[in-house]
Amino acid sequence: MSVIVDASGLSCPQPVILTLNKINELKKGEIKVLVDTDTSKENVSRAAESQGWKVTDIQSNLTGYEITIKK
């Protein structure tokens, strides 16, 4: 099961901070990050990749995006 980081409604840089905190906590695994703007989607993806994680899926929904990252 993947861990969920709910960063919806939060503006930069909060989604990135929350994602990196979770990455540092888990070290590896699967995380789903919920964000609601394209900026956050790009920033979270960029930050995850800089930590050696892979963006495996991005689902678009009514309120924003669900980004799946794995390591």
Next chain:
Amino acid sequence: MFKNFFATRWGIIGVGGIIGVFAALLQKLGNPGNMGICVACFERDIAGAVGLHSAAVVQYMRPEIIGFVLGSFAAAYIFKEFRPRSGSAPIARFTLGIFAMIGALVFLGCPWRALLRLAGGDGNAITGLLGLACGVWIGTLFLKQGYNLGKTNTTHASAGWIMPLMMLGFLVLMLIFPQIDGENKSGILFYSTKGPGAMHAPLFISILVGIVIGFGAQRSRFCTMGALRDLFLFRQIHLLSGVIALVISAFVVNLILGQFNPGFAGQPVAHNMSIWNFAGMTLAGLAFALAGGCPGRQLFLAGEGDGDAAIFVLGMIIGAAFAHNFGLASSPAGVGPHGIAAVVIGIIVCLFIGFTMRNKTT
């Protein structure tokens, strides 16, 4: 899925470079010295144009600002990124906008102008930029401690249109009450007849450049505060590469146009009181960091439907009125009579916001 080229490294460098070129050209076409584009100064001029303050030398409805919001609005709609949202501690954002403007007007420029002043040879920009970095760095300490203004909410699309419509309204006012040569008032709008407010590129060019920059900046998420914040917080240089491109391109165009004049004394619309250049920008940088964006970025966010950013913009415009009505803004002669007190109060207010507004869930 369509890949956003502007969000790549070369995209942000391209946008930063274009802003630098346009800024230097706008100066050539009539905008004030080292002020091809200055978001703080231009919002201050707008505050003057509608009579919120009566500093006769800085009153002009700057079309660049209008263009920034409208360009971003267009980009957001075309690329389906328009997301109407608001409700993340608006009163805190309004207050941060007020003090961000006051800090910027003690230095005499927003981060964009600090970079353009550097690219024009104004050595005083260095202390301003160091102050900006200091303020943003303090902001990152709060972010690390869980500082957060809270979640925003999705709202009506029309709520997201209000700031773009307001800007459109300003443009219409400008067309109904155009500048009359030698007159300081046309209908309800004030127009400077001397000083920086009297110096401007032709309306049509200013608005067009504004729209192009607004479009590109919305796509690329260009942000000067974010550049420093991401460097301090995440060791990321993505946004910073755009900022560096801005300085280099403006510097090169300034050299070509003969607008590069290195020195500290007698620089256009600047003073050389280093401590207050530093402190003013420390205040501004801290306020930008706590609010999540530099003045330019707040305009682009407002254009894509972010009502909280729009509130920050209005805070800056009201802050400009306070700055000139209360003698807080600097002039080439030095800091205003109450500028130093305002910087101290502003930093206390920002610290209050930073210390007390934490995310309860972390």
